[in-house]
Amino acid sequence: MVAVTISAAGKLPLAKGLPATVEVSAQATVGDIKKALQAKFPKFKVSRQKLSRKGDKKSLMNEATLTSAGISDGTELEAKDLGPQIGWTTVFLVEYGGPLLIHPLFYHLPQTFYRQAVEHSPLQKYVYGMVMAHFVKRELETLFVHRFSHDTMPFRNIFKNSAHYHILSGVLLAGAIYSPTYSATSSYIVNTIRDNPRFLQGCTAFWVFCQLSNFSTHMTIRNLRPAGTRRRAIPYGYGFGLVSVPNYFFETLGWTTISVMTGSYAAWFFTFVSTYQMLVWAAKKHQQYKKEFGKEYPRNRKAMIPFIF
Known part of the structure; x- marks a missing residue:
């Protein structure tokens, strides 16, 4: 399993408990991380989430694997609320x-x-x-x-x-x-x-x-x-x-x-x-x-x- 820590990029009322750690399999995708995050904060829907590596504003694509996105155990990500979609x-x-x-x-x-x-x-x-x-x-x-x-x-x-x-x-x-x-x-x-x-x-x-x-x-x-x-x-x-x-x-x-x-x-x-x-x-x-x-x-x-x- 891979543990990823996610913090909030700015105000995020739908996920007030951030930062939080989610665990996904090594074969997972960025989309799977978003699903795991929604499981912790049900109101923060996958469609509203923008995930990026900490310090990098570039959005990570849902279908990207952890390897291709450069995500490993202990990686820190930031989440942003894109608003209603x-x-x-x-x-x-x-x-x-x-x-x-x-x-x-x-x-x-x-x-x-x-x-x-x-x-x-x-x-x-x-x-x-x-x-x-x-x-x-x-x-x-x-x-x-x-x-x-x-x-x-x-x-x-x-x-x-x-x-x-x-x-x-x-x-x-x-x-x-x-x-x-x-x-x-x-x-x-x-x-x-x-x-x-x-x-x-x-x-x-x-x-x-x-x-x-x-x-x-x-x-x-x-x-x-x-x-x-x-x-x-x-x-x-x-x-x-x-x-x-x-x-x-x-x-x-x-x-x-x-x-x-x-x-x-x-x-x-x-x-x-x-x-x-x-x-x-x-x-x-x-x-x-x-x-x-x-x-x-x-x-x-x-x-x-x-x-x-």
Whole structure:
């Protein structure tokens, strides 16, 4: 058995008895230490715990073995309370569920929001189908495809994360696109390219290509990480020959297509905000890959936009 002493990093009301010593087997993981700590302090749930070596703020991963984490008999660790947590699966379901509720309300109840009936144009019908299909795809991927690097995130963050989807791609986008401005009798639509079946079908075909490409890259990432692990590996295959996160690139192309189709300020605003955020995430992921895999990582890859960034 290995005895580990755990003290509190700052105030820790849920474990007032710290410092305390827990014992685990030599083959245990950091996650097992957290379970042993919860056994002593039941209110201090595993999901709330951050463990690090004393004097080192770097968090120890749950799946790390004692040997790989440099933990031996007598090692001293520090525990920090991360606060109330929520699972990433739940987070994504809530985020993407917003537009799936909001868009049908604006589309099917125009008199409630615009005080008049709206004869939907082919453009509105196409965009409605595309938006709904996109977020249904995201929900299904959350349930059956994605494998997350972390089990939970702080509960308070769900409000900030959800606002992006519920407000920008929900209320703002739906309120603009299904309004009389884009109706079948609007001068913005009648006898313009936005009333041209070939234009609408061509844009939709390209959008489908983007969605399928995005899904393909998600499957590639999933297959790199066996279920129940945090394993990381260099992704190869479709899209990854040029950039580190092609899923973000195809996501951007998909929303750009909707923006071009509609010309809507709301669609362009959501696309710009989303693209900026994905560029930030892509740069971070790209640097993580290069740091973790060093010379093994393909040098010609960009972060998100082929040949540019």
